[in-house]
Amino acid sequence: xxxxxxxxxxxxxxxxxxxxxxxxxxxxxxxxxxxxxxxxxxxxxxxxxxxxxxxxxxxxxxxxxxxxxxxxxxxxxxxxx
Numbered sequence: 057x058x059x060x061x062x063x064x065x066x067x068x069x070x071x072x073x074x075x076x077x078x079x080x081x082x083x084x085x086x087x088x089x090x091x092x093x094x095x096x097x098x099x100x101x102x103x104x105x106x107x108x109x110x111x112x113x114x115x116x117x118x119x120x121x122x123x124x125x126x127x128x129x130x131x132x133x134x135x136x137x
Contacts, residue, residue: 057081058118064105076104087115097126 097111
């Protein structure tokens with residue numbers, strides 16, 4: 057599954073792109089970035105942006121050819137429960 061993070065405007069301007077695509081999901085289900093493992097989305101989004109960020113809003117997965125925010129997927133799962 058492909059995973060990317062949308063960057064805040066200041067961070068995006070600093071590194072010259074709007075998204076960070078080099079995220080890897082480990083076999084344990086954590087996200088690995090620069091040899092650090094994250095088991096929750098917000099600490100990862102905060103690390104990537106350099107300031108507090110809600111990972112549910114900033115992380116996206118590719119599903120059926122479309123990028124979808126984790127927040128949207130979470131809402132869909134909650135509706136099926």
